[in-house]
Amino acid sequence: MYYKELESFPENFLWGAASAAYQIEGAWDTDGKGPSIWDEFSRIEGKTFEKTNGDVAVDHYHRYKEDVAYMKKMGLKAYRFSVAWSRVIPDGEGEINEKGLAFYENLVDELLANGVEPVLTLYHWDMPQALQDKYGGWESRKVITAFKKYCEALFIRLKDKVNYWVTMNEQNVFTSLGYRWAAHPPAVTDLKRMYAANHIVNLANAEAISLFHELVPNGLIGPSYGYGPIYPLTADPSDVLAAENGEAFNNDWTLDVYCKGTYPKFIMKQLERLGIAPEVTPEDSRILKAAKPDFLGINYYHGGTVRQNRIEKPEESSSDQINTEKNFSKTDPYLMQPKEEQAMAPEVPMFNGIENPYLEKTKWGWEIDPVGFRVALRRIQSRYDLPIFITENGLGSLDELTEDKKVHDDYRIAYLNEHLLEMKKAITDGVEVIGYCAWSFTDLLSWLNGYKKRYGFVYIDRDEHDEKTLERIPKDSFYWYQEVIKENGENLK
Numbered sequence: 001m002y003y004k005e006l007e008s009f010p011e012n013f014l015w016g017a018a019s020a021a022y023q024i025e026g027a028w029d030t031d032g033k034g035p036s037i038w039d040e041f042s043r044i045e046g047k048t049f050e051k052t053n054g055d056v057a058v059d060h061y062h063r064y065k066e067d068v069a070y071m072k073k074m075g076l077k078a079y080r081f082s083v084a085w086s087r088v089i090p091d092g093e094g095e096i097n098e099k100g101l102a103f104y105e106n107l108v109d110e111l112l113a114n115g116v117e118p119v120l121t122l123y124h125w126d127m128p129q130a131l132q133d134k135y136g137g138w139e140s141r142k143v144i145t146a147f148k149k150y151c152e153a154l155f156i157r158l159k160d161k162v163n164y165w166v167t168m169n170e171q172n173v174f175t176s177l178g179y180r181w182a183a184h185p186p187a188v189t190d191l192k193r194m195y196a197a198n199h200i201v202n203l204a205n206a207e208a209i210s211l212f213h214e215l216v217p218n219g220l221i222g223p224s225y226g227y228g229p230i231y232p233l234t235a236d237p238s239d240v241l242a243a244e245n246g247e248a249f250n251n252d253w254t255l256d257v258y259c260k261g262t263y264p265k266f267i268m269k270q271l272e273r274l275g276i277a278p279e280v281t282p283e284d285s286r287i288l289k290a291a292k293p294d295f296l297g298i299n300y301y302h303g304g305t306v307r308q309n310r311i312e313k314p315e316e317s318s319s320d321q322i323n324t325e326k327n328f329s330k331t332d333p334y335l336m337q338p339k340e341e342q343a344m345a346p347e348v349p350m351f352n353g354i355e356n357p358y359l360e361k362t363k364w365g366w367e368i369d370p371v372g373f374r375v376a377l378r379r380i381q382s383r384y385d386l387p388i389f390i391t392e393n394g395l396g397s398l399d400e401l402t403e404d405k406k407v408h409d410d411y412r413i414a415y416l417n418e419h420l421l422e423m424k425k426a427i428t429d430g431v432e433v434i435g436y437c438a439w440s441f442t443d444l445l446s447w448l449n450g451y452k453k454r455y456g457f458v459y460i461d462r463d464e465h466d467e468k469t470l471e472r473i474p475k476d477s478f479y480w481y482q483e484v485i486k487e488n489g490e491n492l493k
């Protein structure tokens with residue numbers, strides 16, 4: 001579709017930025033906070049980049065007022081942050097830690113006083129270690145009860161102050177990295193266990209949503225899903241079919257449960273044949289169907305490209321030579337691909353992931369695909385017809401602080417500008433987008449890439465080995481986004 005003029009962003013569009021507790025707060029054992037699985041995991045030799053951890057992170061716990069002051073300066077309309085479960089309930093299920101709860105209430109009050117709408121994420125990957133030790137974390141249904149108790153404490157305390165709530169952050173990513181690739185805690189490599197844990201997360205998500213609707217009838221809640229559209233490598237119908245499989249396997253698998261309360265049939269049948277399907281009781285189905293999100297949070301970084309598996313279609317034509325799998329990351333969280341050598345054997349894989357020959361990549365090998373953002377928005381709107389809140393999108397890069405304390409991140413500005421333009425086109429197409437939170441507000445700890453992979457509008461003076469001054473320094477992109485917000489996106493080019 002070609003438009004001579006794009007429609008404007010809605011008047012109350014939530015121009016925002018995001019973060020997550022473990023990645024920014026620090027104060028890992030302050031004021032009664034219990035350890036989370038990330039506090040423990042990051043201490044295991046070789047698990048994180050140059051042994052980085054979130055013990056201090058960017059010290060947001062002590063500097064939140066300064067951070068909010070920068071948000072005000074920027075004119076930010078919304079700020080998405082997550083709550084550390086073990087700060088609020090140190091052992092995950094017992095006594096509430098008043099100091100922990102008070103920290104988040106103070107943060108929310110500070111945001112509101114500065115005209116910033118809080119968007120609160122309940123779970124951004126930091127399960128209390130006590131629940132991991134006692135029950136095996138998401139592998140036990142007992143954790144659902146604990147999660148509900150934790151959510152209830154926050155709903156009751158903050159229901160009159162927080163309008164937008166996110167349940168799970170990127171369930172697809174934390175379950176696959178945690179239970180399939182062993183790159184995140186609890187470092188398991190077992191597909192059956194992954195699907196079982198994933199089902200329990202689905203139930204916890206659904207129960208939290210239903211409870212929220214009972215307790216906070218005027219608020220809005222939804223999960224944040226890490227969505228990447230799947231493309232066929234060629235117009236060969238067998239590649240197109242592979243892409244259908246990829247879309248169902250990667251995306252429908254989670255989003256259908258969130259939005260329809262049912263698992264997609266084709267994928268469930270495959271998993272049943274392989275003996276790795278989750279056990280879904282009639283009561284589970286009732287719980288999943290009863291919960292209806294008010295919006296879908298979408299984190300968009302990139303999609304994936306697939307072709308028919310090489311068992312049914314061995315390398316044969318010269319056009320195959322353009323396709324190199326050598327740089328394709330098997331642990332790419334956005335493309336969960338059942339390859340021959342993995343547990344799907346001896347079954348025929350539904351697709352093979354492949355590099356997209358048309359797309360540039362970031363320094364960390366993530367494809368840069370703004371048009372894919374529009375494709376994503378269109379597909380999600382057509383399939384689920386819910387308002388969409390972009391809860392993450394951004395560019396991880398190496399930033400350089402100049403001697404006069406500036407960061408000229410024109411590459412980030414270009415990246416965000418292109419993505420916002422595609423979002424504007426999607427809105428003109430008819431997609432209902434209620435807000436956009438760039439990842440991230442300040443620089444922060446990348447789970448596996450330390451402090452050098454920077455995403456923020458605000459530079460933080462620290463690196464992997466030295467906490468330095470932790471000074472906050474707005475980058476060029478800060479002032480650019482400030483203008484975008486002021487103009488409600490009319491200045492995007």
Ligand code: BG6
Nearest residue numbers: 020169170173396446447448453
């Ligand atoms: C998302 C997560 O997957 O991607 C964030 O929700 C994360 O927490 C972001 O930081 C970027 O990932 P990375 O690996 O580049 O830090």
